[in-house]
Amino acid sequence: MSRAAQGLRAWLLQRLSAVYLALYILIMPALMFNRDLSGYAAWRAWFGQPSTGVASAIFALALLLHAWVGMRDVLIDYVRIVWLRLTLLALFALLLLGSLIWVLRALLLAALPAGS
Amino acid sequence: MKFSIYRFDPDKDAKPYMQDYELDDGLLKSGMMLLDALLLLKARDESLSFRRSCQEGVCGSDGMNINGRNGLACITRLSELNQPVVIRPLPGMPVIRDLVVDLEQFYRQYRNAKPFLINEDPVPEVERLQSPQQREQLDGLYECILCACCSTACPSFWWNPDKFLGPAALLQSWRFLADSRDQATEERLTNLEGPFRLFRCHTIMNCVEVCPKGLNPTRAIGRIKELMVKRSL
Known part of the structure; x- marks a missing residue:
């Protein structure tokens, strides 16, 4: 990664993802407010819709990128031992990547026809 | 007026300590700045070290940590400070002596x-x-x-x-x-x-x-x- 990417791009990524997170957190509950979403089937149908599914997938991606930049900042500030910092960064990257795969899998399963 | 001031002389002290000072209220005039009080204290204990120069907030020599907040002693009013006034060197910098730090x-x-x-x-x-x-x-x-x-x-x-x-x-x-x-x-x-x-x-x-x-x-x-x-x- 270039030096520019480590500084400005990470910072921009954090800001832009924050905007998306804020919009999603405001709009999603508003959209869900007037719907009958009681029960598993209703939830699954709601998140199985392409629009909500894609919006939620982007939300998960934005959340994880946001968390990555934030966590990286904390580790750069406080962990001075380079090998320890790199190990923690790698562990956190794995955790985030795992979370992303898990969320995307859940969303994909919701989008498939029920029972499959 | 009571003061608690960070003291450290690397030639003599194993580690820093806080020293209490007291100034007679009779010595204090209205509108006096913290630096004036420090100069009075230095007249009494000349081992007390701090930097100062212009004494009017222009040179920036007497930056120090005053009651937990960084500021210039020469433009900090004594009347606005809670007692005891706790004075420490600027945080995070190596201390040369007392309130003098290596910048x-x-x-x-x-x-x-x-x-x-x-x-x-x-x-x-x-x-x-x-x-x-x-x-x-x-x-x-x-x-x-x-x-x-x-x-x-x-x-x-x-x-x-x-x-x-x-x-x-x-x-x-x-x-x-x-x-x-x-x-x-x-x-x-x-x-x-x-x-x-x-x-x-x-x-x-x-x-x-x-x-x-x-x-x-x-x-x-x-x-x-x-x-x-x-x-x-």
Whole structure:
């Protein structure tokens, strides 16, 4: 990664993802407010819709990128031992990547026809 | 009036300690500044060390941590301080003696910001002129007296004083980026790239809170980021 990417791009990524997170957190509950979403089937149908599914997938991606930049900042500030910092960064990257795969899998399963 | 002052003489003391002092209220006049009280205390105990020069908030020598807040002793009113007045050296800097700290790290970052005009044009017969509007861009930037109150109040500077430029140096960076006569914008911005030099700033704003001249390094840092975004587009 270039030096520019480590500084400005990470910072921009954090800001832009924050905007998306804020919009999603405001709009999603508003959209869900007037719907009958009681029960598993209703939830699954709601998140199985392409629009909500894609919006939620982007939300998960934005959340994880946001968390990555934030966590990286904390580790750069406080962990001075380079090998320890790199190990923690790698562990956190794995955790985030795992979370992303898990969320995307859940969303994909919701989008498939029920029972499959 | 009661004082509790950080004392450390590396030749004699194994570790720093706080020493209590008391000044007769009869000695204190209204409108007296903390520096006046320190000078009275020094007259009594001449081993007490601190820096001072102009005594009117212009030179920036007597930056210290006063009741937990960085400030200049010469423009801090005694009447506004809670007792005992706890005085410590500027945080995070190596202590040379008592309230005197080694600011080499701070000056190194200042030098890193190249705090001078870079202009490759031939030197004109007269001054390099600016319009009043161009000159206005430097207000709130050129007034910095390098007292180090801001940078030594900045947690990001505490953690990475060798890599993060700190609010004072970044204010100067913006002071020259904002100068219509400067031609080194590209070079200056490139120098600030990477995760450390500029981007360790997390807008904590301690710098704005403590600046004795009322300057706003956080805004200057924000303007640098804006310029970087514009450049990258």
